[in-house]
Amino acid sequence: MNKKKIAILVDSGSDVPPELLERHHIFMIPLKILFNEGEYLDGLTIDASEVYRRLPFEIPKTSLPDGEQITSILDRIYEEGYRKVLAICISSSLSGTCNMLRLICEEYENLECHVVDSKNISIGSGIIAVRAAQLLEEGMGFEELCRKTEEMIPNSKVFFCLKTLEYLQKGGRIGKVAAFLGSAISLKPVISCNEEGAYYAVAKSIGRNPSIKKVLELAQKFAEGCPKAMLAVMHGDAAEEAEALISEVKKKIPQGIIAVRGQISPALGVHTGPGLVGICVLKEC
Structure with missing residues (x-):
């Protein structure tokens, strides 16, 4: 204590x-x-x-x-x-x-x-x-x-992408039409929380690798202008992709220290399904 x-x-x-x-x-x-x-x-x-x-x-x-x-x-x-x-x-x-x-x-x-x-x-x-x-x-x-x-609070931002929107839809986080369209054209939104703390799609990409790249780009942009940042790289049953992302995070956000890495909680995994990859930035300006 x-x-x-x-x-x-x-x-x-x-x-x-x-x-x-x-x-x-x-x-x-x-x-x-x-x-x-x-x-x-x-x-x-x-x-x-x-x-x-x-x-x-x-x-x-x-x-x-x-x-x-x-x-x-x-x-x-x-x-x-x-x-x-x-x-x-x-x-x-x-x-x-x-x-x-x-x-x-x-x-x-x-x-x-x-x-x-x-x-x-x-x-x-x-x-x-x-x-x-x-x-x-x-x-x-x-x-x-x-x-x-x-x-x-306003200086902490998480960006993540998913392999499928099925679980967000079934959990009531997004509508059936959005989930269907995402599946039909392999549209992969990058998701974050808005100022009210609700999910929103901050960007969209076609395909898995471009969506992970977009996660990194958005995290890098959010960290710009701050001399220090605490970082986290998290995944949901996607350890290899997260590990590969860590090396890129170190290159793209050199002022950041990766303080947290690992698997998301089982409860969050229920709503996102396997394949989540995400980055969090806490700016210290």
């Missing part, structure tokens, strides 16, 4: 890898994955490889954590000696977790909580939490840390 007794809390949709959760003592609330035969905790009782293995046979539902689950984690934070919590959640436009956590924290008397809607998804939210944890380790106080975290 840090001297200031401040805890950092994320949900599993933020895709902070387990090793970084452990290194920076970040607490995590798991989302739920619901198959017909049972309920699983995202990244704890089911991993991404198992979700991808099952997807051809059943597309599960995802669900936000229940109130009891959140309260239990807040209890654990208090019992470990923390007295303040900075919670950073994936976009409230894509999940109800942020609003639920805010309501529970307002009623939780033992901890002073500040809940941040990152207006982002996956590591676009998680990289803010990692940077906040670093600032906390450097000695930043609670009020300044909360302010600094809010200021990071």
Whole structure:
């Protein structure tokens, strides 16, 4: 526990890898994955490889954590000696977790909580939490840390492409017509989150390799003009393509440090399917 007794809390949709959760003592609330035969905790009782293995046979539902689950984690934070919590959640436009956590924290008397809607998804939210944890380790106080975290939101952007739009369509994230047209002409949109935190197609390419190239171009453009940037390269069952992308990221964004790399959470994989490749940039201007 840090001297200031401040805890950092994320949900599993933020895709902070387990090793970084452990290194920076970040607490995590798991989302739920619901198959017909049972309920699983995202990244704890089911991993991404198992979700991808099952997807051809059943597309599960995802669900936000229940109130009891959140309260239990807040209890654990208090019992470990923390007295303040900075919670950073994936976009409230894509999940109800942020609003639920805010309501529970307002009623939780033992901890002073500040809940941040990152207006982002996956590591676009998680990289803010990692940077906040670093600032906390450097000695930043609670009020300044909360302010600094809010200021990071417009400076964090994730760009990703998919092999298929089928899973976004079935999860209600895009319409049937858009999914059909994308499949028919091999149209591969590059997806990000807008200022409200909702998905939107920031660019479109024909074919897989051009779409990955476009992801890199957009990340490079977003990072332009900033002397420093934290970067993440993430994938969903596309490790080889992500690894090849990392070497290109180092060339194209030399001022950036790749702080996070790895597999997205099982819950996000449910909605995107296998084949996601993405880059996140957190600008430090």
